[in-house]
Amino acid sequence: MSLANLQKAVARAVMQPLTRNEHMRVVGPGGERMRRYAARYIKPNDRLTSFERLEIYNRQYWFRVLGSMAEDxxxxxxxxxxxxxxxxxxxxxxxxxxxxxxxxxxxxxxxxxxxxxxxxxxxxxxxxxxxxxxxxxxxxxxxxxxxxxxxxxxxxxxxxxxxxxxxxxxxxxxxxxxxxxxxxxxxxxxxxxxxxxxxxxxxxxxxxxxxxxxxxxxxxxxxxxxxxxxxxxxxxxxxxxxxxxxxxxxxxxxxx
Amino acid sequence: MPANRFNNFTNYGIGIGLRAPHYDHILTRKPVVDWFEIIFENFMIGGGRPLRILDQILEQYRVVQHGVSMYFGSANRPDREHLRRLKSLVKRTGTPWVSDHLCWGSVDGTYTHDLLPMPYTFEAAKITAQKLRYVRDFLEVPIAVENVSSYAEYHVSEMTEWEFLNEVVERADCGILLDVNNIYVSSQNHNFNPLTYINSVPADRVAQIHIAGHSKFEKFILDTHDHPVLDPVWKLYDRAIQRAGHTATLLEWDDRIPSFQEVHDEALRADRFLADTQLKVAV
Structure with missing residues (x-):
């Protein structure tokens, strides 16, 4: 997979809206299950699944931009x-x-x-x-x-x-x-x-x-x-x- | 070694990040600080108080520009208008070098405002190095690229993070802003030995070092810049300066920012390691 395509795919997931409880959605871009989507790109480790690792960035993105809007x-x-x-x-x-x-x-x-x-x-x-x-x-x-x-x-x-x-x-x-x-x-x-x-x-x-x-x-x-x-x-x-x-x-x- | 072509042959000591809550203290008390690092995006504006403050700071202090939005690793071409504005600021501050992160964060002109980790591939190294060279030639100032803290790794990676960093800086012939806190955070999140990373970095390319605090969660560590520097990070710093020598060092404290004095005192704790290094070198 090219660098450009990988970045497009990850950015789509990172910028996807969170659930009301501020977690990553279970359904990803294009209607695909998010667990499968995340697993395609992100390695799991001994503590976190691919989904959980990607979710850190998804949450960081929304906390940052929502915080900025609230401030402005x-x-x-x-x-x-x-x-x-x-x-x-x-x-x-x-x-x-x-x-x-x-x-x-x-x-x-x-x-x-x-x-x-x-x-x-x-x-x-x-x-x-x-x-x-x-x-x-x-x-x-x-x-x-x-x-x-x-x-x-x-x-x-x-x-x-x-x-x-x-x-x-x-x-x-x-x-x-x-x-x-x-x-x-x-x-x-x-x-x-x-x-x-x-x-x-x-x-x-x-x-x-x-x-x-x-x-x-x-x-x-x-x-x-x-x-x-x-x-x-x-x-x-x-x-x-x-x-x-x-x-x-x-x-x-x-x-x- | 500390003064090298990647930091424009300067010998800066210990600095701190210039942050808004400290403006009044700095301008009224004029504390002795070797240098300040500014987040350059905050000053790429038309006018107003931020630029006025910057000019007042420049009258009395040395300033180095550090960025969070150049995204050397993004697959898109550099934005020339952005670089033109950045170059104008470079002329204003007289920064000896400019640094930003080895990461990506924008796609086709849409910004995530985050420092997203790179896939450690040869293709990514080549694209990133091309961009670094282009930016350096455009700005006409040395560039140092900073390793980021990360919470995810990609299946497509073909090498370790430190191998990727080395591949990029060799191809770009640029400097390194070695963030020892980021190395520690990533080592805990990805299960590697941080000393292996430190020992693998080409010491003669280290233009500057970052130190900072982080936060521990149950399953991972987050790079929060809202605490004093923790002991394991000081140990890595000690090793980094043993290898790279007395390198310009900066404490980052970006959230829950305490008083200027507290931040400055924390930064000056680096002095004891620098002194130890001098003794070891003398012996």
Whole structure:
């Protein structure tokens, strides 16, 4: 068997979804029994069967990618609840496995995927999509590309007439239907908080659920930007949003 | 022997992995550390805080780039755009060498984000060596390939892991990042003598050594990097430096990361073995 074919076969097994109990499925790629599939490629040893050895990698894969999604989308997790969020991520990652060398980009296709698969956010479509957009904007703003900033000494009479204002590429502009920025900040705050008492933790958990349920629709315009290497959410007016959006899109009518 | 063409004739001592929880400590306290290893994928980005931190670190410390995604052993061709971005980072850091793993993890552009074990075949050795040469020539910096810990072996393998490693590095004419913890983990999972592995590695190709902690489960050992280095690994380290000499050594601690001081103190435990080696050499 060629190296390429072996790697394709093993990767299919490694990336196959786990059972609900987080074990490797008994039915493998193509409907074949997984024990037979694993035994074809992997040697057993005196302690583990071929199936069990392959299962280590299958579990590692899913624990890694699900962990990364949970870290990147704490607000969406709060909206959907842990169980539904995990199920949604398994479905998303099965259809949209990573195409990037870095886990940072794992959620890059989540918004588009959810628009095609709204059943995963049924009843909370608008809220959930708002949250996904904000959480992805947060990632982009954190380490997105920055262009050099124009310094006053670089300006002269000639150059002013040629100026074209642009927004930094890492700046994200969002028109949202819910004030999800509050929820994200709360989710982040909660992650950094350790409660010594389980009772306090449970009370906080119930309060968080209530916070999601109580969230009322409210149109907001948001700039997700960074200053001194920290990401900030800033609410702006509709007019400000329109102007920044036009600048972001390179609208030349806004040139001086 | 420690300074060789595979680590760009440098004589680095004991370093630790640069990890986010320690950024503030390092930048404010400025502890004496010989060098830091960075996971280069974390800095192959457009801008923002990670690159700012890196630049601040570079002002005061030596940095070596280590990767987890080049997948020298994947059957697919190298991604030139990825290499272009990596080369740009190489210029930024001035890393004397670049290392990544002897493994595969991507198929046709889909990534598992894991370090999957190679089949130890001559075909795999040839493909891997070709890729290593290509990457080295593109980046214009020495490459060291790291042995991984593994939990599975393939029926198709035609040789032992250490024979495969030797076959690859000879064909590619590249260096070795010898991870003694990975050798120990694999030896327990695959029932071989780890000293046989250590003794079989071409010592003159060892550019760097990794040490780390691992976790024992009922039927296998997992390479978790969340513990201090265990005694059997220190013994292997001792043997490795007897053979390779005072080689740049790095402690990896990636999960349940304790304070900077604790990590650094653990790394500096390597000093006593280095001192012993010096005495033995002197005698």
């Amino acid at each position: 989308f704490p607000g969406l997790r709060k909206i959907l609840g842990e169980r539904r969020f995990d199920d949604m991520c398994r479905a998303y990652l099965t259809e949209c496995p990573s195409r990037s060398f870095t886990l940072r980009n794992l959620g890059s296709r989540l918004e588009a995927w959810l628009r095609h698969n709204p059943q995963w956010v049924r009843g909370k479509e608008v809220l959930a999509l708002d949250m996904v957009r904000l959480e992805w904007a947060d990632i982009e703003a954190f380490d997105g590309e920055a262009e050099p900033v124009l310094r006053p000494e670089e300006l002269d009479a000639d150059s002013v007439s040629k100026l074209r204002l642009r927004v930094q590429p890492y700046v994200q502009l969002l028109e949202l239907h819910y004030p999800v920025d509050d929820l994200v900040l709360q989710a982040k705050d909660d992650e950094g908080t350790n409660f010594a008492s389980n009772a306090v933790g449970e009370l906080r958990r119930r309060m968080k659920v209530r916070a999601v349920v109580a969230l009322k629709p409210q149109k907001i315009f948001l700039v997700v930007h960074r200053l001194d290497f920290s990401v900030y959410f800033r609410r702006i007016e509709r007019e400000e949003y329109s102007m920044l959006k036009a600048l972001h899109g390179g609208d030349r009518s806004l040139a001086p």
